[in-house]
């Protein structure tokens with residue numbers, strides 16, 4: 001069933017996102033349920049969608065996915081998905097204006113000042129909702145490393161990235177994403193709100209929460225003001241059990257976190273699930289000669305008979 005559309009602009013993430021799955025997709029799809037291609041009416045669900053690398057891949061390659069549901073707790077990120085779905089032309093106009101203003105400035109210092117003015121206005125809530133979506137993308141493209149990080153008061157605090165030629169407005173990608181998003185219902189909030197939107201037939205749910213650190217217990221990637229600690233990992237496990245009761249197919253990514261007793265945290269927590277290790281794109285050791293890749297986990301409530 002997998003179909004590649006070689007000559008077309010393929011829909012893909014419109015922002016860079018911490019924990020983005022772009023480089024792991026081939027490994028992830030190898031663990032889809034073995035009967036996935038035979039299903040005719042799949043609802044694809046991503047409750048922690050972030051940049052949506054897996055979402056855009058799945059929707060461009062599996063025509064048997066008739067409908068999708070996405071959600072993220074980051075309201076501003078979801079605001080961008082909604083604008084791309086409903087009014088991409090407006091987003092492109094706003095982004096083009098920001099791009100022109102940015103590139104007209106002769107020096108990197110002037111561009112840095114422009115970035116900090118935009119960041120301040122964004123943090124003060126000085127934009128209309130559509131301008132706020134454009135500013136979110138502008139900041140993502142021009143900030144340091146495409147990070148999204150907020151301080152304890154919820155203010156975006158990533159510094160200017162000093163990139164020479166950031167692609168502030170990728171019109172082709174926005175239009176390709178617009179087309180794909182017509183099949184997608186988009187929600188903002190805690191992941192548990194997607195339950196009432198499950199499809200009637202075959203639900204496949206890809207769960208990509210903030211990872212548990214390799215050792216320790218709280219996630220320090222500050223996607224939001226709320227910390228994703230062990231209590232959150234346990235709440236998510238209970239949620240997966242509830243979805244399993246509803247016959248949903250679940251695939252979850254998480255870290256290969258080990259406790260002080262040397263045992264795998266997730267092997268204990270998900271003791272009735274199937275767990276496989278895949279190679280992450282991060283290296284354990286930065287020194288030449290020891291560049292062994294870190295592993296991470298795929299936790300599933302089905303066997304895929306690989």
Ligand SMILES: C[S@@+](CC[C@H](N)C(=O)[O-])C[C@H]1O[C@@H](n2cnc3c(N)ncnc32)[C@H](O)[C@@H]1O
Nearest residue numbers: 017019020021048050051053073190191208223
């Ligand atoms: C690892 S990232 C997902 C990355 C995504 N798969 C990609 O390719 O870009 C985790 C996401 O979970 C979101 N998040 C954190 N807590 C959440 C919650 N309680 N409910 C829904 N989303 C949450 C964060 O805003 C972040 O976008």
